[in-house]
Amino acid sequence: MIIASNFKTNHTRESTATFLKEVEGYIKKSGITDQVLVFPTATSLMQNDSILVGAQNAYPVENGSFTGEIGLEQLKEYSIDSILIGHSERRHILGESQELIAQKYDFFKAKGFTITYCIGEPLEVREQGHDAVIEYLASQMKGIDTGYDKLIVAYEPVWAIGTGVTATEEDIRSTHDALKAKYGFASLLYGGSVKVANVAEILGIDSVDGVLIGTASWDYVQFCEILKKSKELKGE
Ligand code: PGA
Numbered sequence: 001m002i003i004a005s006n007f008k009t010n011h012t013r014e015s016t017a018t019f020l021k022e023v024e025g026y027i028k029k030s031g032i033t034d035q036v037l038v039f040p041t042a043t044s045l046m047q048n049d050s051i052l053v054g055a056q057n058a059y060p061v062e063n064g065s066f067t068g069e070i071g072l073e074q075l076k077e078y079s080i081d082s083i084l085i086g087h088s089e090r091r092h093i094l095g096e097s098q099e100l101i102a103q104k105y106d107f108f109k110a111k112g113f114t115i116t117y118c119i120g121e122p123l124e125v126r127e128q129g130h131d132a133v134i135e136y137l138a139s140q141m142k143g144i145d146t147g148y149d150k151l152i153v154a155y156e157p158v159w160a161i162g163t164g165v166t167a168t169e170e171d172i173r174s175t176h177d178a179l180k181a182k183y184g185f186a187s188l189l190y191g192g193s194v195k196v197a198n199v200a201e202i203l204g205i206d207s208v209d210g211v212l213i214g215t216a217s218w219d220y221v222q223f224c225e226i227l228k229k230s231k232e233l234k235g236e
Pocket of ligand 1: 006156160161162163164191192193194212213214215216
């Protein structure tokens with residue numbers, strides 16, 4: 001399983017270091033075999049031996065004149081080779097187009113990054129049913145090399161992100177099954193209000209290879225609880 005945490009605009013450099021230290025300690029102590037990913041803010045990027053630390057965003061350049069952005073040069077300083085692309089908050093709040101998203105994808109793919117690529121439909125599309133959802137998600141795959149070997153896909157329905165509303169087991173299963181059948185994704189995560197109370201049920205779905213967690217992951221105690229649940233599920 002892949003258990004990933006998206007810090008969004010939370011934590012400082014100091015509290016990120018504490019989080020990583022505590023989670024790393026737990027991974028070692030408890031023999032966690034899941035792949036653990038953490039996406040802190042750009043100001044809190046740092047390496048960790050047990051956790052793959054990635055950037056939440058970067059501009060598709062080495063360096064240059066893109067005020068407010070960071071590029072590959074700044075990521076390299078912290079040996080970062082993993083990035084989150086296409087998160088719904090960047091698509092819908094920051095207004096990132098599919099074209100820019102695809103440019104970022106191509107750039108970081110060419111640099112050999114592990115890419116966690118997010119897709120997800122808004123509520124009005126979900127209300128139109130399964131076929132409309134799959135069609136919408138296909139539009140978010142436009143320009144994306146779905147065969148990239150370092151690709152992790154995260155299916156995150158927009159209406160389930162940060163709302164406390166999780167998709168039903170059936171919605172997750174049918175959407176993941178369809179995505180796997182269509183694209184053959186090897187690593188397909190679910191995200192959207194995943195927490196200690198529901199993570200076992202979600203990870204228990206056959207076509208779910210892990211979870212991408214926001215809110216419930218920011219507290220390292222809860223995040224370690226989630227790692228524990230995943231370990232228990234495997235009977236380890
Ligand atoms: P959430 O966020 O767990 O707070 O719903 C998930 C995400 O945005 O990746």
